[in-house]
């Protein structure tokens with residue numbers, strides 16, 4: 001098995017085990033799942049507290065867990081969200097519509113997220129507006 005194939009299978013497995021990586025269509029979902037993971041880390045740290053003889057080791061473990069379980073997945077989700085936003089603004093129809101909110105990748109008329117290959121209204125709600133090409137910084 002090549003390294004690329006192993007990487008792809010690993011990514012699919014991680015997405016199946018941790019569906020949080022799929023819920024990055026908006027910033028609210030990223031924050032929500034970050035808070036859920038932080039709460040789980042707090043519970044885990046609280047449970048482990050009685051089993052750690054050295055208090056400084058507990059703090060070290062806590063900060064490592066926060067970094068790996070809370071911050072890193074949130075950063076991955078944020079990068080994926082930015083990529084989604086970048087692609088959404090390439091939906092030619094929505095990018096030229098007055099109802100398109102580029103930073104939220106949102107159709108404000110239907111309150112639905114726009115994707116590059118998906119136009120929520122199917123073109124029926126299009127009204128002329130300024131062309132938007134949102135290119136956020138990473």
Ligand code: SF4
Nearest residue numbers: 094097107120121125
């Ligand atoms: S009204 Fe239609 S074309 Fe305009 S932003 Fe919404 S989905 Fe896109």
